[in-house]
Amino acid sequence: MSSVTVRVPAKVNVQLSVGPLREDGYHDLVNVFHAVSIFDEVVAKESESITVQVTGDWSDQVPTDGSNLAIRAAQALAKHAGRTYGADLVIKKAIPVAGGMAGGSADAAGALVACNELWGLGLPLEDLMEIAGDLGSDVPFSLMGGTAVGTGRGEQLCELPTGGTFHWVFAPADGGLSTANVYAECDRLREESGVEVSWPKLNDSLMEALGTGDVYALGSHLSNDLQVAALNLRPDLAATLDAGRQHGALGAIVSGSGPTCAFLAIDATHARDLAGSLTATGAARTAVAAHGPVQGAILV
Numbered sequence: 401m402s403s404v405t406v407r408v409p410a411k412v413n414v415q416l417s418v419g420p421l422r423e424d425g426y427h428d429l430v431n432v433f434h435a436v437s438i439f440d441e442v443v444a445k446e447s448e449s450i451t452v453q454v455t456g457d458w459s460d461q462v463p464t465d466g467s468n469l470a471i472r473a474a475q476a477l478a479k480h481a482g483r484t485y486g487a488d489l490v491i492k493k494a495i496p497v498a499g500g501m502a503g504g505s506a507d508a509a510g511a512l513v514a515c516n517e518l519w520g521l522g523l524p525l526e527d528l529m530e531i532a533g534d535l536g537s538d539v540p541f542s543l544m545g546g547t548a549v550g551t552g553r554g555e556q557l558c559e560l561p562t563g564g565t566f567h568w569v570f571a572p573a574d575g576g577l578s579t580a581n582v583y584a585e586c587d588r589l590r591e592e593s594g595v596e597v598s599w600p601k602l603n604d605s606l607m608e609a610l611g612t613g614d615v616y617a618l619g620s621h622l623s624n625d626l627q628v629a630a631l632n633l634r635p636d637l638a639a640t641l642d643a644g645r646q647h648g649a650l651g652a653i654v655s656g657s658g659p660t661c662a663f664l665a666i667d668a669t670h671a672r673d674l675a676g677s678l679t680a681t682g683a684a685r686t687a688v689a690a691h692g693p694v695q696g697a698i699l700v
């Protein structure tokens with residue numbers, strides 16, 4: 401096989417509850433991931449060494465050296481297989497970079513699936529999930545897709561059944577936010593307020609809304625503990641969220657660590673209208689309609 405193509409989705413967090421800071425620098429989470437139909441594509445071609453090239457939206461913001469998460473994923477897979485392998489990776493980006501939608505994690509997951517196939521390793525998903533967890537907290541979910549609750553630092557996943565398709569609008573913001581900086585800001589604000597941080601719990605009403613496909617209930621139960629921190633670092637996002645609510649979004653939240661804003665729409669038509677209104681009024685420079693859940697990294 402000389403070339404393999406994999407498609408990987410973005411995610412939004414419909415619940416992101418952040419527990420106290422752990423000794424290893426991470427936080428225990430209850431993280432309800434939902435994969436949505438904005439996709440990066442990862443192509444892997446036979447080669448002597450492991451390289452990466454990035455094309456498409458936002459591509460100038462992605463490093464192509466050894467810090468690139470897709471390169472690190474391919475290297476980790478080769479190490480797991482105990483051999484030296486090469487692959488030229490070409491990533492076609494549509495997921496915002498440093499946008500809170502797991503774009504880097506998606507590319508790492510895509511590289512794992514692509515190289516597993518290109519190199520004929522035939523490793524089962526469980527092995528790829530284990531390698532993924534070492535690469536980053538969100539990488540296992542990018543492999544799995546669908547809707548799932550992540551505990552631990554977000555890498556221990558349990559699939560959640562959903563009762564339908566949900567329609568969303570995503571408004572990427574100019575300039576990214578570093579996930580580590582947003583968590584640090586969250587810790588700083590918590591310390592400043594002196595409030596004791598409680599252990600994160602799954603929201604039963606949110607589970608019910610997902611299970612029954614009740615979009616109105618889902619809209620009212622969306623939550624993100626990182627939102628206050630993200631808004632503190634990017635105060636301009638508050639106006640974007642407000643504009644979405646004014647245009648009838650059933651829920652408006654920062655996606656993960658931001659700065660992308662996520663809006664839940666009533667249906668596909670409403671999502672298209674909402675995206676149009678956000679850009680026409682200048683509340684967002686771009687706005688993309690998408691739906692979820694969708695499946696994780698797949699060969700195409």
Ligand code: C5P
Nearest residue numbers: 425426427429536537553554579580583
């Ligand atoms: O796991 P990942 O590399 O994506 O995490 C990036 C950063 O986000 C970590 O270095 C950490 O600062 C923060 N983080 C956290 N708690 C988590 C996940 C991520 O504090 N559960």
